[in-house]
Amino acid sequence: xxxxxxxxxxxxxxxxxxxxxxxxxxxxxxxxxxxxxxxxxxxxxxxxxxxxxxxxxxxxxxxxxxxxxxxxxxxxxxxxxxxxxxxxxxxxxxxxxxxxxxxxxxxxxxxxxxxxxxxxxxxxxxxxxxxxxxxxxxxxxxxxxxxxxxxxxxxxxxxxxxxxxxxxxxxxxxxxxxxxxxxxxxxxxxxxxxxxxxxxxxxxxxxxxxxxxxxxxxxxxxxxxxxxxxxxxx
Ligand code: MLT
Numbered sequence: 001x002x003x004x005x006x007x008x009x010x011x012x013x014x015x016x017x018x019x020x021x022x023x024x025x026x027x028x029x030x031x032x033x034x035x036x037x038x039x040x041x042x043x044x045x046x047x048x049x050x051x052x053x054x055x056x057x058x059x060x061x062x063x064x065x066x067x068x069x070x071x072x073x074x075x076x077x078x079x080x081x082x083x084x085x086x087x088x089x090x091x092x093x094x095x096x097x098x099x100x101x102x103x104x105x106x107x108x109x110x111x112x113x114x115x116x117x118x119x120x121x122x123x124x125x126x127x128x129x130x131x132x133x134x135x136x137x138x139x140x141x142x143x144x145x146x147x148x149x150x151x152x153x154x155x156x157x158x159x160x161x162x163x164x165x166x167x168x169x170x171x172x173x174x175x176x177x178x179x180x181x182x183x184x185x186x187x188x189x190x191x192x193x194x195x196x197x198x199x200x201x202x203x204x205x206x207x208x209x210x211x212x213x214x215x216x217x218x219x220x221x222x223x224x225x226x227x228x229x230x231x232x233x234x
Contacts, residue, residue: 001136002164004157004175007144008106014113020135022116022128022160024121025196026152028081028101031121031211033228035083038217040092040126043227046104050074053099064091065075067099071202082207095182095227106143111223114139119221119228122156122189126215129163131222131231138164140176151182151193152211158183189214 003018004120005011024030033044040152048051050069054076057065066079073080079090081100098104110117132138138158142153158179164170165180172180189212196208220231 001169001173002140002161002170002176003170003173004140004161004179006149006154006175006178007108007147007149008102008140008141009144011106011109011141012115016113018114018139019137020116020118020132021110021139021141022118022120022132023103023107023110023141023143024153024156024160025100025103025106026111026121026150026156027191027199028083028207028210028211029098029100029143030119031082031123032081032086033098033119033221034121034123034219036086036091036096036216037221037228038135039086039088041086041094041096043095043229044221045095045097045227046107047099048095048105048108050099052056053097054098060095062095064094064096066096066201067104069101071199071204082204083210086089102143103191106141107223107228110141117223119138120156120160120225121217122159122212123217123222124215125156125159125163125220127218127220129160129167131220132160133164133167136170138170140179145195150195152189152191152196154182155186155189172197194203
């Protein structure tokens with residue numbers, strides 16, 4: 001079964017559990033996590049609140065304190081939520097504590113409903129699908145924007161579903177069918193949704209372009225206790 005949650009708020013009332021879940025926040029949290037790990041960051045600790053991130057940084061001063069609220073880096077933070085900030089020079093060999101408005105909340109919620117939690121972006125889609133296809137019962141979690149559906153997240157969910165179906169058959173929830181049909185109608189990223197527009201207005205147009213790249217990061221981030229690490233791919 002492939003069950004898609006179109007926003008992280010839907011998880012608040014979820015009663016089922018899954019073998020695996022895959023968290024998607026294309027703009028920009030999961031694209032940032034994939035980029036940071038692929039540029040050599042040792043791990044990312046995703047937390048819900050700004051204060052939690054600050055507390056963790058106080059105890060572990062070597063960590064990079066990073067994230068956003070309303071798209072902007074909070075005061076006192078070292079990095080924002082732009083994947084382009086997470087270059088090799090900046091993150092290689094480092095640990096990161098990250099808090100974002102929706103993406104890191106979605107990751108925390110995903111951990112409550114599934115044993116194995118993976119992180120996806122367009123940047124690593126094929127690599128993540130390869131790992132996911134070992135599972136039968138999968139939750140595909142789009143972060144969305146609180147209770148608003150995200151056009152970009154829904155596209156990636158549909159792309160993942162189409163790739164999983166190329167490998168074997170799964171039954172689909174109606175929300176999975178919606179995501180699949182959305183992807184089939186466009187077949188390439190269409191970043192014309194409201195969050196893309198907001199990011200462009202904030203001056204993050206290069207992020208919007210970068211996050212549309214497919215398979216440039218050959219890694220699979222997986223949650224291991226409180227950290228996200230890069231899985232070794234055979
Ligand atoms: C989020 O978690 O809501 C996003 O990643 C926001 C952003 O684009 O920075």
